[in-house]
Structures are given as structure tokens and as C-alpha cells.
Amino acid sequence: MLSVRFAVMLFLVVLSLNLLCHFWFFQLVEDPKVVYNHTQCQAAFILFGLPKSFPVVWRAYRQNLMDHNPHIQFDVSMHLYSDIKTLTNPKNGEVNVEMESVTTLLETIGQGNDVLVQTRQADFDARNLTWLGEEHLMQFGPGWTLNTLKNMFRQGNSMMQSYQHVLQNDKEYQLFVFARPDTFLADKVDLHCNIADNELIVPSWQVHDDDENNDRFAVAGPAAARIYVQAKAQGFFDYVKSGQDGDLEKGTNFWNSVELWIQWFRSGVSSKKADVSTQTGKGDWNSEHLLWCWLKENAVQVKKGPRHWAPLLRIRGGGAVNGRDARTFPGGWLKFRMAMLASAR
Numbered sequence: 001m002l003s004v005r006f007a008v009m010l011f012l013v014v015l016s017l018n019l020l021c022h023f024w025f026f027q028l029v030e031d032p033k034v035v036y037n038h039t040q041c042q043a044a045f046i047l048f049g050l051p052k053s054f055p056v057v058w059r060a061y062r063q064n065l066m067d068h069n070p071h072i073q074f075d076v077s078m079h080l081y082s083d084i085k086t087l088t089n090p091k092n093g094e095v096n097v098e099m100e101s102v103t104t105l106l107e108t109i110g111q112g113n114d115v116l117v118q119t120r121q122a123d124f125d126a127r128n129l130t131w132l133g134e135e136h137l138m139q140f141g142p143g144w145t146l147n148t149l150k151n152m153f154r155q156g157n158s159m160m161q162s163y164q165h166v167l168q169n170d171k172e173y174q175l176f177v178f179a180r181p182d183t184f185l186a187d188k189v190d191l192h193c194n195i196a197d198n199e200l201i202v203p204s205w206q207v208h209d210d211d212e213n214n215d216r217f218a219v220a221g222p223a224a225a226r227i228y229v230q231a232k233a234q235g236f237f238d239y240v241k242s243g244q245d246g247d248l249e250k251g252t253n254f255w256n257s258v259e260l261w262i263q264w265f266r267s268g269v270s271s272k273k274a275d276v277s278t279q280t281g282k283g284d285w286n287s288e289h290l291l292w293c294w295l296k297e298n299a300v301q302v303k304k305g306p307r308h309w310a311p312l313l314r315i316r317g318g319g320a321v322n323g324r325d326a327r328t329f330p331g332g333w334l335k336f337r338m339a340m341l342a343s344a345r
Contacts, residue, residue, distance in 0.1 A: 040071050041193035043175035044166040044225075047078035048159035050087065051181035052315045054100050056339045058108050060185045065177070069191045075173070076111050077166035078181065079158040081121040087317055091148070097317030117165040124157050125150070128237075136240050139283040149240070152287050156232020163229045176225035178218040183312040184321075184339075186332030191219060196301060200224040203312070204304035205328060212288035213295060213302060217310050227298045232287070235294035 045066070051057070066074050080102065087097045102116065109115055129150055137144055159178065166173075174193055179185075195201070199221045203214040220228055295302050311329045314322035319340055326333040 039193040040073075041174040042073045042075065042171055043177055043191070044163075044169075044173045045074045045076045046159065046162045046166060046176060046178045047076065047181045048162045048178070049155050049180040049182060050081070050084065051078075051100055051105060052097075052317055053184075053319050053340070054105060054181055055108050056336070056343050057181055057184055057315060059343075060339065061179065064185045064188045065191070068188045072175065072191055072193065074177075075166055075169055075171065076109055076115045077162045078105070078109070078116050079162035079165065080105065080116060080118050081124075081154075081158070082118040083120045083122055089147075089317075091143075091145075092316045092322075093320065094317035117161055119157075119161055121154060124154065128157070129153060131241070136243075139240075139243060139285040141284050141286055144286070152232060152236065156229075156236060160229050160233040163225070173222065176218075176220045176222065176228075178220070178225075178228065180216055180312075180314075182315050183216055184315055184332065184336045186311040186313060186329055186335050187308070189310050195219065195221045197221040197223040198299075199301045199303060200228060200295065201303045201305060203310045204307060205311070206324070207288050211292050212286070213292045213304075215287050215291045216312055216314075224300050227295065227300050231291050231294040235297075236287070236290050239290055239293065 045061075066072075082102075085099055087099060088095050102118075106113060106116060132146060132149060134146060136149065137146065140149065163176075175191065175195060177191070201219040203217055205214065207214050215231075218228060308329075311332050313325040313329060313332050313336055315336070316322065321333055321336060
């Protein structure tokens with residue numbers, strides 16, 4: 001009897017939290033042109049990066065983005081690194097996580113084999129990342145390692161590959177939506193077709209409004225999309241190689257840079273050398289800041305959504321959720337856990 005009573009109470013608590021999440025944590029955009037515009041248009045849905053818990057992630061995109069905007073015809077394009085079969089990233093608590101198969105991805109999306117483009121990460125690294133060294137970490141903040149820096153460029157290449165793949169459809173897309181296959185969209189996103197050619201809409205959460213732009217999700221007009229995909233594939237290379245973020249200065253901490261050089265020097269003369277793979281940045285750059293620099297330098301018209309517009313949670317291998325995202329969107333965390341339970345049945 002006690003167990004039944006407990007189960008009923010737990011169900012009521014979960015139901016109450018879910019309703020609270022919907023009506024409080026995720027407030028929809030009250031924009032007349034979004035709500036009342038039913039203009040028909042075509043959009044390219046660009047997926048880039050490494051997929052994780054993809055059936056659940058895709059179902060959320062389908063329900064909260066694609067089905068929620070029936071006036072838009074979506075063409076999906078997704079890039080995959082074919083040589084990445086398992087994933088190990090201690091920073092995210094991921095060790096030998098098995099990646100989802102091509103068959104699973106295609107069956108989940110359900111739009112035919114032509115939605116997927118594959119390249120090898122090893123080939124990209126050999127052609128484009130051999131110049132990277134620990135000295136390029138100086139401008140980046142604590143927690144950035146050489147592998148983190150490489151992953152930033154790998155993600156940029158993945159975005160470019162997916163973008164170029166969808167352009168082969170030879171259609172005139174009025175709208176481009178960029179998203180990662182390892183982020184769970186926790187609530188509905190309204191889209192409109194009359195976005196300006198040079199307009200880019202990004203989330204406003206987890207960034208500094210003055211010099212950062214969120215780089216996990218974006219809605220863009222055609223001209224803005226071309227510049228957006230060039231950021232990590234071109235602009236970031238130039239910034240990192242030169243050590244300068246264009247003509248826009250954020251200012252690297254000089255003494256932190258000196259400290260890092262001293263640390264490297266000592267590790268070189270010490271009988272017990274430091275493991276350079278664990279070296280981290282000492283500056284204040286991150287990918288959000290570099291994106292802000294690139295878009296400003298190229299005069300893209302950037303608009304930021306309301307605080308809870310496009311609430312996304314980064315999913316780790318094995319179905320864990322990034323802790324910061326869970327704290328930012330506790331209702332989204334609950335929705336993801338419920339979706340995972342439902343998919344396991």
C-alpha cells in the first residue's frame with residue numbers, strides 16, 4: 001500500500017514539475033510576425049558535430065522545431081566523421097563510448113541516404129591541424145587544451161561539410177537552421193520565413209552580451225549563413241594563427257601568458273617533463289568570443305532571442321547531461337530524462 005501511495009505522489013510531483021517547466025522555464029516568443037506569419041518557405045536544417053543519444057535528440061528536433069513549423073519545408077543535411085567509432089573525452093566523462101551507426105542515424109531521420117555526408121577526421125587533421133601547438137592556447141581560457149582547440153576546428157569543418165552538402169540540392173533556401181546532433185531541444189521554437197538575407201538569430205543564454213555569441217544553435221538568412229559557416233572553417237584559423245581576434249580587441253592577459261611560457265620552460269628543463277596534452281589556456285578567449293568577432297567583422301546583423309529561446313542541453317556519451325546546462329534549464333533536464341525513459345521501453 002505504501003509503495004502505491006509513493007508511486008502516485010511521485011507521479012504527481014513529476015507532472016507538476018513538467019507543467020511548471022512548460023509555463024515558466026520556457027516562455028515562447030510573443031512576436032506577431034512569428035506567431036501569425038504563415039508564409040511558405042524552404043529551409044535547410046544543418047546538423048554538425050558528433051551525434052549522441054541521437055534518436056531522443058532527433059525526436060525533440062522533429063517535435064519542437066520541424067513539426068511545430070508546418071509552413072516550412074525542411075531539407076536535412078548531416079555530416080559524420082566515418083572513422084570515429086568510439087569516443088573518449090575525459091573532460092566530459094566519456095571513455096570508449098560507442099558511436100551510433102550510420103544505419104541508426106539514417107533510420108532515425110527517415111529522409112533517405114542522401115541526407116548524410118561522411119568524411120574522415122584523420123584526413124582533416126592531417127591536412128589542416130598539424131600546425132597547432134601548445135603556444136596557440138595562450139589566448140584561450142582555463143580548461144582549454146590542445147584537443148579542445150582541435151575539436152573546435154573539427155566541428156567547424158563538420159558544419160561546412162554539411163552546409164556544402166545541402167547546397168547540392170540546388171534549391172533556393174530562404175532559411176538555414178544550424179544545430180548539433182548532441183543537443184536536446186527542450187521546448188518549441190517558432191520560425192518565420194521573412195528573415196533578412198544578412199540576419200542571424202542566436203540564443204542569449206550562457207554568454208556575455210557584450211562580446212560573445214552562442215555557437216550551439218542559429219537561424220540565418222542565406223548571406224548570414226555563408227558567413228556563419230566560414231567562422232570556424234576560416235575566421236578562427238586566422239585568429240588563432242595570428243594570436244589576434246581581428247581588429248576587435250578583448251585583450252589577452254599579459255602576465256598569464258608570461259606565466260604559461262615560464263611553465264613550459266620549466267617543464268622542458270625539468271628531469272620530469274610535464275604532459276603537454278594537459279596544458280590549458282591562460283587567457284580569456286573562447287569560441288563564443290571568436291564567433292562574436294567574426295560576425296561583427298563581417299557586418300552580420302545578429303539578433304539574440306529571449307532568455308529561454310531555443311533551450312538546449314548538451315548530451316554526453318551514455319546519456320548524461322552537461323551540468324551547467326542542467327542548472328540553466330532544470331525543466332529541460334527533466335524532459336530529457338523522461339524522453340530517455342520512454343525510449344528505453
